[in-house]
Amino acid sequence: MQNQVPIQFTTPSELALLRAALLEGPAAAEAARGWLARQRNGEVGPGFHRLESGSRRLLPLLYRNVKASIPAEPRGELRKVHHDYWADNQKRFRRLQELLAWFEANGIPTLVLKGMALSVLHYRDMALRPTSDLDILVPEDRAPEVVGLLQRDGWTTEDYLPSAPKKRYFYRHIHAIPLARPDYGSLDLHWHVLTEATFRGADRPFWSDSVPLAVNNIKTRALNPTDQLLHACVHGFAVCDIAPIRWIADAVTVLRTSQVDWTRLVNLSKQLHVTISLGASLSFLRATFPTPIPAEAVEEIQAVRVDHAERRYFETLVHRNSGWREVLAYNFERHRRANRDRNCILGIPSLLRQLQLHYNLPHIKDLGTLAFSRLGKRLRRENGQP
Structure with a gap:
């Protein structure tokens, strides 16, 4: 089946902001002046506080890139935004150090993901990559132990029932758990890098x-x-509450600061079954920004054949339809992705576990109650009853 799912990665306004933040010279300055003029007309408020959060997080990068080419008033406001994000990231960096010391004291290997790692290794400036939480990966075999230790240390989650992380199957179907503690803020504890690859051993190459x-x-x-x-491109292929456009800045920054092993990238995308998302993301980057992405790599990724279930899964990530067919298709593919390391017959019960986790139910038997309840509501609607 065709290995492409149509997706609009940006709105025109977001693309203009990205061009201003990522292009160079006159092209960046022109894009910045045009974007700033449109924002003034749109009344984004003092300090750009009414600007959508995903776009506002790009403002430090915009300031660094075009501060010499824009008028004094927006330059002053952008300077303050830049400083505020720098201060926020400094606090998070100290929190990260304290957390990593805790992991080290407990003998737990760690790998830092996303914002903090990108800030240190690629942006090399603590203001340019705002982040709202910390992301830490631990070995999948240690994940249940680590979650238990963190919970005993005062960390809590509101996304799952308290009993869910105590079940072994939780760590096969879920890639990470969001945790919070008042004195530390938010932590996303990962045992898998990708939502799309949660089978046992998926993260060994990482x-x-x-x-x-x-x-x-x-x-x-x-x-x-x-x-x-790979992580930036695959993570950006989704619709969420905060526009995930910063993946574009992350990807371009990595490409500009490092050498990429294109053979490894292609092979990993096949191994982890993320050719649809990676191919679309790389194609967009190559067409939109000056990058060293080889056409041959994109073509090879997009030439990989996928089945109907895999394609439909990525379509649900883009469109976020909530009908029962879409929910079932999404969870069936998540179940498949959790069981790629074992016989599919043995993995059949995990589809029920996947649905149980999707609906955040305490027991599998509650799926029957939920199904009958929803069927009853549907029949009443069809009969015009409240």
């Missing part, structure tokens, strides 16, 4: 080829540049 990362006096690991690019 660990085995990771690179050193120093957080002051604490030694940890980070994804190598090729895997950073």
